[in-house]
Amino acid sequence: MKAPALAATVARKANDGDRLKMIAERLQVSSPQLLSWLDEVAENAPHETTAETKALTEREQKALLAADSALHSTPLETWAYIRTAIHYWEFLRSGLSIDKAARLLSQSPEEITRQIDQRTLYGISIAGRKIVLPDFQFTTSGVLPGLDVVLPAIPVDMHPLGVVKFFSHPHSDLTLLDNAVSPLTWLLSGQPVEPVVDLAHALEYYP
Template sequence: MTTVALEDVLAKVGLKVSAGQFLTLVEDAARRLSPPNPDPGHYFSADQQAALNDVGLDLSPRAGDEVDGRAKTIAAQAVLRDSALTVTDAAATLGVDTSRVRHRLAAGRLAGWKDRGGWRLPAWQFTSGGVLPGLERVLAALPGDQPALVIAAFMTTPQEDLRLAGEPATPRQWLLAGGDPTPVVELGSVLGTPV
């Protein structure tokens, strides 16, 4: 993809980043992931491998011509980071001092992660006039071991249990529409739990 084409795509989806900056984000995200061709069997004992093979899991390394499943995650991580707000941006959105934003982060009343250059706060939790209704209840229910990308995916993926006008809605859409936070809290509380 040429730089111009990449810049067109980034502009079309509303990402305010140059093609070079976006590619740097992708490169950084890729470095944080597992090695390019991991041997899945390496992570399990012989007994565990046998049990996993018995239930149909393929533990062989990825073939050279297979699409690298990490690519989608890397792109999503880059977009999450690029669209996240800084503490200064969040303070402006909320109409408060930056110290209040840091206090809310420390208290778990806003979601964020430390990055080079300071805190990053995912955009999904903000509205044009403040924070998502019910945000504090939802954040309090989310398991603390879930990464920002998993939480962002949950908040922006339609859920069958949340319906607006007969269609599955994302937790963000549900809360923006004035829906009761309870079903979002219940769904979010089991993030990362095997089904």
């Protein structure tokens, strides 16, 4: 099933789109925009499993269930796509524009654009017009250590949510004080970049 058809199916499952409209209003976006996110998520990234969709955060519950108490009966499959779309929306909303990134790094917008093209900074094109740089790659003093080496090792076609998950989720191959840590924590603590590069290369075979 192609993405637009899938989004329409999700809308129908949410009571002909009425509940989806209320969800969009709670999120302060339009229904077409929410469906657009659903389309992109469906086409580019697998949705979260039904087991995971049961564990909504308190804020998600407030934003979604407050729209309509009948949402409690919404199928888990619908929750999966909506929840992933919310994550994508929050992820883009927290990012930096090219101009903001340039000011943060005391560089020109042209330099930022060049680094995005060279994959030493991570930028996402929205609707082919605006570029957003996810904030995970920036620190209070500049850029995440080792980012310029890790990013080129990540498959170029990996969905943005997958890239963020790679950096932010703990990995058993990265341990500090006997605890598994994320590549982000590993790099911020000044550890060698090579183990993270190896994990990034492995994404081509085990995404």
